[in-house]
Amino acid sequence: DTGVSQNPRHKITKRGQNVTFRCDPISEHNRLYWYRQTLGQGPEFLTYFQNEAQLEKSRLLSDRFSAERPKGSFSTLEIQRTEQGDSAMYLCASSFGESKETQYFGPGTRLLVL
């Protein structure tokens, strides 16, 4: 059983460019979560999906951020017009069930905005 995978693992971009990250959850996991982690901090919740429905979005998720999970399997997180403050590790997690089940994390995508 493969774990959660994320691509790319690293991304360097210039300010103002758009970037897109992909997350493939553990197969049959119906819930998928996105978190952001900055240096020296714990992960912060951004948004989550149950199947293809986006159920919750954090206030951290500005208008420049959009997440999709069109077929209820993989998910993409897009950041438009990147800013230096977007530099962080973006973590994806998945879980199986309705609620309160353990979330299993991927390796993350480290974004650096120059």
Next chain:
Amino acid sequence: AQKVTQAQTEISVVEKEDVTLDCVYETRDTTYYLFWYKQPPSGELVFLIRRNSFDEQNEISGRYSWNFQKSTSSFNFTITASHVVDSAVYFCALETWDDKVIFGPGTSLSVIP
């Protein structure tokens, strides 16, 4: 408000010493879940334990043990006979009614050979 505090920012121990990582949480919910995750230098968060608020029994898994005390809102983690491979950042986390997981700031553990 929901909050997780890990007062120890960094801890260093010598190999084979025992070490306890503290976690204090705040929530008004009566039903909640607590977690510990390990984040080694590679960056991937590794799940260690999940405990619901109705189960206050302490748990032991090999060299790891957890002490959940509802009266003090604490969920401490002890590593017995630490190894160099235990060096990592450890996060305590809280999940409440709205299914969002709130992480503490983490404790960086260094085990020196």
